[in-house]
Amino acid sequence: MLRWARAWRLPFGRPGPSCPSFPGVSVAPSGSGNGGGAEPRPLRLSYTLLDGEPARPALVFLHGLFGCKTNFNSIAKALAQQTGRRVLTVDARNHGDSPHSPDMSYEAMSQDLQDLLLQLGLAPCVLVGHSMGGKTAMLLALQRPELVERLIAVDISPMVTTSVSDFPTYMAAMRAVAIPAEVPRSRARKLADEQLSSVIKDVAVRQFLLTNLVEVDGRFVWRVNLDALAQHVDTIMAFPPRQDSYLGPTLFLLGANSRFVHPSHYPEIRRLFPRAQMQTVPNAGHWVHADRPQDFVAAIRGFLA
Template structure:
């Protein structure tokens, strides 16, 4: 049965951005399988991750970031939860994001398969799987496909239906692809130029700063860590959710931003069908990036769900 938790509030946090690091984009041999068509069993990619140590007897916590994000989005939250709960905590870069390999395949089946390869390899199953937005859909699909790998599930401001309120995500991709920075531009000037060019399309400064965390310098040129071509080609898949018949029988929390419209009442029947033990909790004064807007509330909600 779908249960509603009482909304509560703690001191607010802020969305921050980190300085970009130098890197070289790894490209999966052969494109990672599937040729971008989302085969039923795509070949897993060797994802980039950060693992914080903890008590092996406790189910670990695994964080999956959203579209345009990376494992660094959860860096401070992962550290806090590792310290407060004593658990191992894993943050992962999805394919085509962060330091993980690029591939033309950007289906949820492929992203789930990546984790089905990584989590048992690291001895992190069953785990508490926490996914935001795109990462939440990946987490939900993995839980439905392989429930034995997921001890409990937290979907952050997303539901297992097509996302209808995010047509602007495609606009963000186009805006990033259009950014033009002269070669050998100083880093501070390059970020300012990119911010100015993005601002004509992306008015929200916090969103621009979030997108700019993906801007990095390689051999004197500024490029995006993201595989923008793959994201643009498969944006319809990213906004959708694969049709499933099975249900996930274990505890599930849908953690929502009070100022967000991503999860609508019309989604509740499908949530109940796929996740019969789901409960919902709303964090006030948080938008879609709940963990960035209200990090302390976010941490407290996860800890409460673990009890």
């Protein structure tokens, strides 16, 4: 029987059908950045944990840029029921119900997750990361391989992805949105969609971005920390240089219609992840889990087997 084992949110967090409906506006203390070679100070991330057999490695899902933990709700429930494992979904810093911080480095995001895994007693785990979450997962596996039983990187590689990503354009369009105060939510969402549509033509992408539009004290704002994301967009699109490799089983799960992972990336993938397998999901774009959820679940189950 599926049970919601534990969920931590900021005191004002409320779960919603797609992403939580209120922003995590806590700010990390000054000095939480990764400057001067100091270890990044971890943040207390928001998460949801589905119960399962403690003897088997848990599945841990990390969302991509502009996403949140509830992007994986139906997939997490399906895998918890089908595999009997614990399933953890996590909001990255500056996303969902997790606190905001000026630091958006992968080192900081990896440290956040390391602390959470150890706090919950979920190491070693099966780490599943999409896009930005996939880069966080890859770095954690390279830094602390003992915490990762196996790794799944979803439509991302340990390479710079600026040339194929429209995320900088999305950020600029989101920052330009202006909504009058005290308008109804339905009107606010329509206004925001109209303003985004001049730059972002894909309706599905706009709807995804609009899951981050929330009301705070009668004003509509973006729940993600756009200032930090925009300031560090080059860092998010890149990947920290690494010499060590992760020797555990690794799956790169790619969308057939996506351009994020190019064959020219394969040598670096093989260098860092010698046991890597490549699998392509037909009729899927960059958001593989949203485009083909059943195929996504089947691929994960096949890799676990």
